Amino acid sequence: MVSEQEKIVGSCLFGAATAVIGASLLHLYWKGEPLPLGLGLGLGLPWRRFRQQRKPVRVYMDGCFDMMHYGHCNALRQARALGDQLVVGVVSDEEIIANKGPPVTPLHERMIMVKAVKWVDEVIPDAPYAITEDFMKRLFVEYQIDYIIHGDDPCVLPDGTDAYALAKKAGRYKQIKRTEGVSSTDIVGRMLLCVRERSINDSHNHSSLQRQFSHGHSPKFEDGGYAAATRVTHFLPTSRRIVQFSNGKGPGPDQRIIYIDGAFDLFHAGHVEILRVARELGDFLLVGIHNDQTISAKRGAHRPIMNLHERSLSVLACRYVDEVIIGAPWEVSKDMSHEGTVPEWDAARFRISSRQGRGATRKEVRNSQKRGKVATLSTKGQGHKKGKKDASEKGEG
Numbered sequence: 001m002v003s004e005q006e007k008i009v010g011s012c013l014f015g016a017a018t019a020v021i022g023a024s025l026l027h028l029y030w031k032g033e034p035l036p037l038g039l040g041l042g043l044g045l046p047w048r049r050f051r052q053q054r055k056p057v058r059v060y061m062d063g064c065f066d067m068m069h070y071g072h073c074n075a076l077r078q079a080r081a082l083g084d085q086l087v088v089g090v091v092s093d094e095e096i097i098a099n100k101g102p103p104v105t106p107l108h109e110r111m112i113m114v115k116a117v118k119w120v121d122e123v124i125p126d127a128p129y130a131i132t133e134d135f136m137k138r139l140f141v142e143y144q145i146d147y148i149i150h151g152d153d154p155c156v157l158p159d160g161t162d163a164y165a166l167a168k169k170a171g172r173y174k175q176i177k178r179t180e181g182v183s184s185t186d187i188v189g190r191m192l193l194c195v196r197e198r199s200i201n202d203s204h205n206h207s208s209l210q211r212q213f214s215h216g217h218s219p220k221f222e223d224g225g226y227a228a229a230t231r232v233t234h235f236l237p238t239s240r241r242i243v244q245f246s247n248g249k250g251p252g253p254d255q256r257i258i259y260i261d262g263a264f265d266l267f268h269a270g271h272v273e274i275l276r277v278a279r280e281l282g283d284f285l286l287v288g289i290h291n292d293q294t295i296s297a298k299r300g301a302h303r304p305i306m307n308l309h310e311r312s313l314s315v316l317a318c319r320y321v322d323e324v325i326i327g328a329p330w331e332v333s334k335d336m337s338h339e340g341t342v343p344e345w346d347a348a349r350f351r352i353s354s355r356q357g358r359g360a361t362r363k364e365v366r367n368s369q370k371r372g373k374v375a376t377l378s379t380k381g382q383g384h385k386k387g388k389k390d391a392s393e394k395g396e397g
């Protein structure tokens with residue numbers, strides 16, 4: 001026999017469980033997230049309508065994005081996943097100088113790089129380094145920002161205070177995981193080692209280059225300790241990371257595939273421009289990225305600075321790129337079809353050569369031209385300011 005007391009307890013438990021489930025569903029509904037299967041079937045249409053109609057969640061991430069690398073791209077990818085629209089504030093040159101020393105790449109190049117990342121919806125130039133009261137108000141009112149996002153590394157101002165303290169206090173701060181193993185400082189260090197390696201091979205006077213690259217970015221160099229550092233990184237992405245960066249779509253049956261290959265070392269504004277132009281020539285841009293051995297053989301043992309996988313992630317993050325071949329051959333051959341999707345494809349036909357001068361020999365260009373249509377594109381000197389010589393004069397892709 002069930003006592004009266006047990007009945008009351010039972011009803012209370014049932015009521016509490018119903019309230020919890022109801023509240024959770026309401027919460028999901030409010031956030032516009034998918035409903036559990038059974039309910040989703042019944043409420044599918046109104047649910048979808050609601051998701052389309054609700055105000056998009058707008059998130060803001062700021063940063064210097066100096067010498068943009070795949071760590072920055074991964075931060076932007078994670079930030080975008082926390083909302084529906086990502087607005088990025090690119091910190092002004094003056095603010096960077098005041099807070100951490102002069103940037104290697106000026107604001108207009110950093111803007112090009114950030115705009116080219118496929119997860120970015122809007123860009124605000126000349127953003128402040130720290131979230132001030134006024135700027136936070138502007139973000140909330142003018143830009144309709146819901147959350148301010150930064151990596152989980154501390155961002156401390158010269159006076160020791162937290163650059164995101166106000167956003168945290170307002171309960172509008174969210175954090176993403178910083179990508180290990182890459183930073184602008186580390187890249188400058190690698191460039192210094194590259195200069196040193198090159199100077200061992202030829203008697204090139206590298207002291208002026210050292211001065212250019214120093215910029216207070218590389219304590220290793222100033223300590224004289226850089227000789228002990230290693231330029232070669234063993235970074236290897238997991239298949240999950242490659243999937244996260246990929247579009248996950250192949251070309252459609254009638255799409256015109258454009259192929260462009262190159263090293264894409266130290267991915268910069270010139271690369272972005274050439275990829276944009278290449279993409280405009282067709283419907284699907286396939287980018288071949290040469291492996292490290294090929295680059296070393298063609299450009300010298302001191303290159304590349306970023307390894308094949310790092311270069312591949314930077315290229316994949318670019319909005320103009322549909323797919324990459326990781327470790328593409330130097331010479332495009334007839335049997336190089338795109339995963340069998342274009343069996344008749346004469347690869348050279350739609351090939352764009354971004355290599356010029358010392359990059360590709362005249363004979364190579366002539367041979368490619370004989371085989372089909374080759375457009376030779378130039379980066380028009382848009383490389384990193386300090387790496388300009390390597391990037392554009394050599395015509396490196």
Ligand code: CTP
Pocket residue numbers: 061062063064065066071072074075149150151152153177178179180181182183184185
């Ligand atoms: N970021 C990251 N992983 C990295 C480098 C940066 O997630 N390896 C994130 C930062 O946490 C920040 C955003 O990218 O949210 C922009 O970083 P930025 O202001 O450019 O500066 P740093 O953090 O100093 O990056 P770096 O050291 O590479 O210059």
